Amino acid sequence: MTTTEPTVAAPTAETAAEVPAASRSTDAAPRRRGYGARWAALPRELGYLLLGFPIAVVAFTVLVTLFSTGVSLIVIAVGVVVVLAALYTARGLGAFELMRLRWAGRPPVREPRWQRGPEGEGAWASFLRPLIDGHYWLYLLHGMVVFPIVSLFSWIVTVVWVSVALGGLTAWIWDRLLVQTTSGSVLQDSLVFRAFARLAEVLGVEPIVLAGVGQFVLGAVLLLTLPFITGGLTRLHEAVDRGMLGAWRSEALERQVAQLSASRGAAVQAEDAALRRLERDIHDGPQQRLVRLQMDLAAIERKLDVDPEAARALLGEAREQARDTLDELRALSRGFAPPLLQDRGLASALESLAARSPVPVTLEVQATDAALPAAIERNAYFIAAELLTNAVKHASASAVRLRLSTRDTGPSGLWLDLWVTDNGHGGAAAVPGHGLAGLDERVRGLGGLLVIDSPAGGPTVIGAHFPYVPERTATEPIPPTAR
Structure with a gap:
């Protein structure tokens, strides 16, 4: 066969397969960067910081205008609509800010799951739902108050730091090009120059040279x-x-609880189905053979003194029935936990x-049996x-490929x-x-997660x-085998 398995990505927060990894934080900060990596990230961070304040001004203007207008008109229906427009606009601006943050090289911030109403909720209830969603109001507070303040602070610090750095490094060039005044150059009129002049007298050097060197060092x-x-x-x-x-962390916990509840319900249903199937298999197989065996033994008992030859023949049939019953019971037990699986592990089984x-x-x-x-x-x-x-029974297949492997998906943990x-x-x-x-x-x-890809005509x-946590230290990986 030349068919290959479809690629299965690591489960996301929306799948039940994320349950074991839900407690892990996917917003963890990256590892510490070296000095060269910091310089490589400088252009994106500068662009993010320098554009932050203009964007904050636009966001502040739009949101304050919409929200204040909506509040002033709240006594009529138009005011509610305008307030909702402000909330939706704040959500859009917040999403744009998170996108800018990712563009600046920071780890993605997990966005909230915006509330959706229950099935059958009316159009008006769905339309007004943002009014009771705390995330919308936090986004509005961020865009109207917090983001402008933080952006103004970071913008001022960035502009001053870059300006002083570049100005200090190039002072020895542009100071000579400035127009001279009656008392000297602009550099000579500064308080910094006067302080350097006193220090230059002590060191016995030219004040302007010492001032230029000091500004160059400061800029560097x-x-x-x-x-x-x-x-x-x-x-x-x-x-x-x-x-x-x-x-919010509470939302992740709520999703985890819901997923665990669903998994527990699925496990109970799978166990119930397995028990019913076991009951049916025992009733249709070994139980019927044991009933016949009991009847054969009764017939043997009746004919033992009257017709020993017939009793001997029935005894042979009873022995065959006992052997067939034992084979069926062994086959049923293999469906649960065969001894080979317990003794030598999954690969041997x-x-x-x-x-x-x-x-x-x-x-x-290709798996580490010892860790499963x-x-x-x-x-x-x-x-x-x-x-x-x-x-074999339903697909009429003439060849089957069975593949077992383990993988480490990072935040989602280990998977079989x-x-x-x-x-x-x-x-x-x-x-x-x-x-x-x-x-x-059962999965x-x-x-876990079951993936089925079975188009008409096959394959x-x-x-x-299956997600799992190793029970003990894993041994060396089992080398690929083929049978």
């Missing part, structure tokens, strides 16, 4: 420290924006599973067995990826009440992705 010091100033001011804006324009398959199975394993929790191993094995059975690809006729879907829907519930119950590619 300010220029060398400029990347730290722009970086610090940019971080100041980032801290303000993160606190006022970013998502999958090798045994592939060897018993009636169709050729290509097995590829027992629950993840057990469910991954069960899902692999179920998908192999589906490929199980791919099953077959060359059958395709058309598989997670229909409620059927096998794939149960597998999806979601562990905080079928199904991936089960």
Whole structure:
């Protein structure tokens, strides 16, 4: 087979697969940068800071005009509409500020999840919802008060720092070009020059030379420290924006609780379906064989003295029934936790599973078995067995590829990826009440994600992705194997 698994990106905050990583902060600051990297970031930070105050003035003017007009007209319906316009405008300006911050090289700030009304909410209720959303009012406060003040401060510091740095470095050039006055040059009339003149008398040098050297040194010091100033001011804006324009920590916790509740519900449903299936399998298989075995033993007891030969024949049949019943019970137990899985791990169990398959199975394993929790191993094995059975019974596949790997997605943590690809006729879907829907519930119950790609005509590619936390120190990765 030449088919490949579709690429699965790391789960986002909107997927249930993010549950194990929800407590991790995705807004963490980057690692400390070297001096050269600070100079590389200087142009973007300068552009961000110098444009900040003009943008703040425009934002302040627009928002104050809209909000004050809306408040003055609040007694009529027009005032409510104008206030809402101010809130929506503040949201847009806040989003633009977060975009500028990312352009300046700072880590992205997670934007809030803007509230949406429940299903069936009326148009007016949906239209007026920003009035009760705290994020809108924080954005308005940011654009009208906080952003102008912080931008004015950072703009003044940046302009003064750059001006003094460049002026000090070039004073020995432009001072000679200035028009001379009756008392000398502009440089000679300054208080700084007079102080340098007294110091020059002590050192025995020309005052203008000493003053020029002092201004050059001052300009050089300010220029060398400029990347730290722009970086610090940019971080100041980032801290303000993160606190006022970013998502609240409580919202992330609420999402995590909701996702955990959904996962727990899915796990309960999957467990209930598994128990019902086990009950049905036992009723239809071993239980019926045991009933027949009981009847055969009763017949043997009746014929033991009358017809020993017939009793001996029935005894052979009873022995076959006992062996078949034992085989079925072993097959059922393999659906939960086979001894090989407990003793040697998931890779060995999958090798045994592939060897018993009636169709050729290509097995590829690139994982660290020692780090996998027992629950993840057990469910991954069960899902692999179920998908192999589906490929043979329902997809009429003649070849199957089974691939197991682990990956580290950074903020989202460690993930186990199980791919099953077959060359059958395709058309598989997670229909409620059927096998794939149960597998999806089982995967979601562990905080994972089930991906199904099965166009009509095949091939079928199904991936089960499980987040996990290592239970113990991982051993060396298992080398790729093929069977």
